[in-house]
Amino acid sequence: MKVVILGSGSYSGTPKPLCTCENCSRTRINPALRRTRFSLYFEGALIDPSPDLHYHLERLNKSVERVLITHGHFDHVSGLPELQVFKRVEFYSHKETLETAKSLARLAFGRESPENYEWSYHELEFWEEKRIGNMKVVHFPVVHTVKAGGFLIEVEGRKIAVTGDTGPEILMDERTLKLMEGADLLIAEMTHREAISGSHLGVREAIELARKVGADYTVFAHISHSNYPHEVLEKKVREAGISGEVARDFTWVEV
Numbered sequence: 001m002k003v004v005i006l007g008s009g010s011y012s013g014t015p016k017p018l019c020t021c022e023n024c025s026r027t028r029i030n031p032a033l034r035r036t037r038f039s040l041y042f043e044g045a046l047i048d049p050s051p052d053l054h055y056h057l058e059r060l061n062k063s064v065e066r067v068l069i070t071h072g073h074f075d076h077v078s079g080l081p082e083l084q085v086f087k088r089v090e091f092y093s094h095k096e097t098l099e100t101a102k103s104l105a106r107l108a109f110g111r112e113s114p115e116n117y118e119w120s121y122h123e124l125e126f127w128e129e130k131r132i133g134n135m136k137v138v139h140f141p142v143v144h145t146v147k148a149g150g151f152l153i154e155v156e157g158r159k160i161a162v163t164g165d166t167g168p169e170i171l172m173d174e175r176t177l178k179l180m181e182g183a184d185l186l187i188a189e190m191t192h193r194e195a196i197s198g199s200h201l202g203v204r205e206a207i208e209l210a211r212k213v214g215a216d217y218t219v220f221a222h223i224s225h226s227n228y229p230h231e232v233l234e235k236k237v238r239e240a241g242i243s244g245e246v247a248r249d250f251t252w253v254e255v
């Protein structure tokens, strides 16, 4: 099964307009370094419809049937109306996030499902195991600036863990660590150089998380323009002995 990280960036993307930092300046010269906002795809399922979703779908060119949303921040949900190319979409998230998703649909279409479409919204309780199509999903809570959660997904005998945006508190959360332990693939956020408590991981904390989870393979994503340059991040991951990589846009992994 192919897991595609459609967008590897954080809320402002790279380059951020008018920013003159090293990453933004380099990316304007070399567009291959571009980081669009975070989103993930595998087997008809999309995690987080980012504001760059149109570009993602354009390149991915695959159908989306199910959408899981980690939280209601605009960089994770505001591309939702772009899903109007698909007649039947099921949305899954926690109640509060789902309300944001519905309000975006109402804003775009005047209703929660575009006319003659079959879009449906399904509430997930934290820690409740839910069967969604061929997936078994657990939505687990994380500490972030709004109500947010990650996902542990079992599909085709494989386990994929996705942190979503999370503060470094996740490193002390034994229940969540136990759930993610030994996953085949961990997608961990690595937003900043230094962690911000209650908000995002830093490089050190993201690597520490990867070590604790001990996944077969870890992909670090949701990387801010103000983080270290890509090759510096890769070197840090390599030196830490982690089996994995730092995502670029459209990085894909076979699990």
Ligand SMILES: [Zn+2]
Binding pocket: 010, 011, 038, 073, 075, 076, 165, 222
């Ligand atoms: Zn984010």
Ligand SMILES: [Zn+2]
Binding pocket: 015, 016, 019, 020, 021, 022, 023, 024, 025, 225, 226
């Ligand atoms: Zn910048």
Ligand SMILES: [Zn+2]
Binding pocket: 071, 073, 144, 165
């Ligand atoms: Zn966020």
